[in-house]
Amino acid sequence: MxxxxxxxxxxxxxxxxxxxxxxxxxxxxxxxxxxGDAVAAAAPVTATVETTQDIGTYFTGYGFETDLSSAAVDKVKIPKKWDDSFTAFNQVVQESGLDLGSYKGKTVEKWTLLCPQLSTGDKDTYCVLLVYKTKPVGAYLLEKPSGEVSGLVTAAKTAAEADGVEIEYPED
CATH class of the missing domain: 1.20.5 (Single alpha-helices involved in coiled-coils or other helix-helix interfaces)
Structure with missing residues (x-):
């Protein structure tokens, strides 16, 4: 009782x-x-990222399937002083609802996972998530060998339009 x-x-x-x-x-x-057939434009709220599976789930929220077996992690430092190119890079990152501005001078983990659906024979596309103390602080797509970066929302919209799916984006 x-x-x-x-x-x-x-x-x-x-x-x-x-x-x-x-x-x-x-x-x-x-x-x-x-x-209906709308695709969500924002990833599910991920308070912490502790495993490779959490990173895969983050990108799945944007409609990108990742190859978890290709996961690689590096340590990178966010510069204290930004030039125009890093400011432009941060604008790409901001597309995912994240911002590197509060992390100037900090060292973050850079997780890279292959995105097979966007890769072709002559180029590979990687989903990249920047994590500071288990908190996602930046996300973008990286194309190799060109080194071109793109925002998650733009890439998700382009991929969905190619598949003929209507996209709905929440108001900010």
Missing amino acids: FLFTVTKPGLRQAGALALCAVCLCGTVAAAVHFS
Whole structure:
């Protein structure tokens, strides 16, 4: 037998939590019902990245399948002073809802995974996630051997349009 005592403030908190859960379920149900063939433009909220699987899940949220067996990690340092090219690079990163501005001078992990769906015989495309203390701080696509970088939203939109799928982007 269990005895459970709830005080009035505790009851109010439990009620508020239940109300939030019902609203969230309703919102998700409505989004699923009215989404049709739309592709989500934002990755699921990932508070921490601790495993290669977490990184694969991050990119799957943008519609990119990754080859987890190709995962590689390096340490890179975000420069303290930015020139025009690094500022432009940060604008590409900002497309994923992340920003490197708060990480100037910090060393981050650079996770690189092959993206087979965007790779062809003459070029390979890699999904790159920059992680600082298990927190994603930057994401982009890297094309090799050219070294060209592109934003996740732009690439997802291009890939979806090639497949004939309608894209819906949330308002910022």
